[in-house]
Amino acid sequence: xxxxxxxxxxxxxxxxxxxxxxANRAPLSAILRGGVKFAAVSADESRxxxxxxxxxxxxGNATDAAVxxxxxxxxxxxxxxxxxxxxxxxxxxxxxxxxxxxxxxxxSAPGGxxxxxxxxPSGVRAIxxxxxxxxxxxxxxxxxxxxxxxxxGVPVSRAxxxxxxxxxxxxxxxxxxxxxxxxxxxxxxxxxxxFAQTDLAATLGVLRQRGGVDLAQGTLARLVSDQVxxxxxxxxxxxxxxxxxxxxxxxxxxxxxxxVYVAPAPMAGASALAGWNGQPGGGAAPVDxxxxxxxxxxxxxxxxxxxxxxxxxxxxxxxxxxGTGILLAxxxxxxxxxxxxxxxxxxxxxxxFAGAGGGSPSAAQATGYIARGTVQDKQYVAAALxxxxxxxxxxxxxxxxxxxxxxxxxxNSGIDPAGTGLALNATAR
Numbered sequence: 001x002x003x004x005x006x007x008x009x010x011x012x013x014x015x016x017x018x019x020x021x022x023a024n025r026a027p028l029s030a031i032l033r034g035g036v037k038f039a040a041v042s043a044d045e046s047r048x049x050x051x052x053x054x055x056x057x058x059x060g061n062a063t064d065a066a067v068x069x070x071x072x073x074x075x076x077x078x079x080x081x082x083x084x085x086x087x088x089x090x091x092x093x094x095x096x097x098x099x100x101x102x103x104x105x106x107x108s109a110p111g112g113x114x115x116x117x118x119x120x121p122s123g124v125r126a127i128x129x130x131x132x133x134x135x136x137x138x139x140x141x142x143x144x145x146x147x148x149x150x151x152x153g154v155p156v157s158r159a160x161x162x163x164x165x166x167x168x169x170x171x172x173x174x175x176x177x178x179x180x181x182x183x184x185x186x187x188x189x190x191x192x193x194x195f196a197q198t199d200l201a202a203t204l205g206v207l208r209q210r211g212g213v214d215l216a217q218g219t220l221a222r223l224v225s226d227q228v229x230x231x232x233x234x235x236x237x238x239x240x241x242x243x244x245x246x247x248x249x250x251x252x253x254x255x256x257x258x259x260v261y262v263a264p265a266p267m268a269g270a271s272a273l274a275g276w277n278g279q280p281g282g283g284a285a286p287v288d289x290x291x292x293x294x295x296x297x298x299x300x301x302x303x304x305x306x307x308x309x310x311x312x313x314x315x316x317x318x319x320x321x322x323g324t325g326i327l328l329a330x331x332x333x334x335x336x337x338x339x340x341x342x343x344x345x346x347x348x349x350x351x352x353f354a355g356a357g358g359g360s361p362s363a364a365q366a367t368g369y370i371a372r373g374t375v376q377d378k379q380y381v382a383a384a385l386x387x388x389x390x391x392x393x394x395x396x397x398x399x400x401x402x403x404x405x406x407x408x409x410x411x412n413s414g415i416d417p418a419g420t421g422l423a424l425n426a427t428a429r
Contacts (some may be wrong), residue, residue: 046159068143083122088103106335130247153194154196177318177320286359396423
């Protein structure tokens with residue numbers, strides 16, 4: 001097993017380069033060239049990436065890893081990726097040789113809370129469908145790691161600590177938020193503090209046992225509806241039941257025999273394609289997640305999955321539904337300003353890239369730009385991300401510019417050094 005923070009090898013550029021080849025063309029070390037099959041995950045939060053890697057090592061595929069990271073990030077980075085977040089995932093299935101998008105865009109509930117609009121949670125429903133269609137591990141195995149993290153507690157990561165530093169004051173009006181994130185009479189948790197969420201653990205336990213449909217029309221859906229009403233808002237059970245995520249073909253553009261898959265409208269696939277076509281976007285590196293996060297996974301069979309998630313703003317609506325641990329999102333323009341990028345071949349099932357960004361509504365365009373640099377220009381991921389320096393958002397990227405089916409000798413992964421995420425390689429034990 002090979003693993004590293006911010007890339008796929010332990011040196012600064014994750015590479016041995018005795019020949020002095022330019023950094024943007026540096027090869028992988030002989031460790032990976034020696035026939036070791038490649039699989040990797042990359043995410044905006046480190047513990048979630050570790051969960052995804054463990055799923056791959058246990059025999060799960062890229063979709064299983066993405067599902068597990070989605071649930072884990074709801075525990076470890078709820079400020080940007082709670083179970084209430086809007087989002088979009090794209091899967092490239094090596095068997096069907098097709099790409100599929102799962103869109104759970106923002107749908108406003110009939111009544112907000114304390115004057116703040118709230119989004120109807122539909123992400124779990126989308127993730128459930130994605131797992132049914134493309135996963136291979138048992139559903140319980142993809143939810144259980146997040147449940148354990150929530151129940152037993154997990155150290156506050158640098159990513160969450162940074163978001164709390166930026167947005168803790170905005171959570172003060174919500175008693176549940178004060179209770180869950182509070183420390184010493186205020187919301188002041190810092191990096192390394194133990195962070196347990198018993199209500200969220202119970203919610204995840206129900207989802208593990210009964211499936212994601214319970215949050216659409218079961219006991220969890222009724223609990224959310226009732227508790228939102230108690231808080232002065234309105235989210236009728238029929239509204240939750242009728243908020244159905246969309247599954248279908250991604251938007252795409254041809255690249256030789258490959259397709260560059262991005263999110264369909266109304267999500268920001270057009271921005272991702274603009275980046276792919278050479279428009280780098282701009283803006284300074286974010287100082288926190290901005291309520292946007294991304295994750296990606298590729299397995300050694302050529303399956304790939306990537307998800308972009310948005311709370312609408314940092315910590316979303318700043319309301320936690322009592323008894324569930326679910327932080328609600330708020331519908332804003334940033335809720336749809338997201339898109340992952342996956343590059344796959346519908347002819348032979350080969351895959352070249354999976355990535356998604358966070359930290360900024362410009363992250364979709366930044367992800368497309370990094371995809372172009374690593375696939376078309378064959379830059380090493382670490383070099384491309386170091387040059388990018390977080391401008392317009394943090395990018396999580398996995399690239400196989402020569403494909404993965406020959407053994408993945410050209411494959412590498414990374415996270416933006418300006419961010420606080422983690423990229424990990426996984427090989428069979």
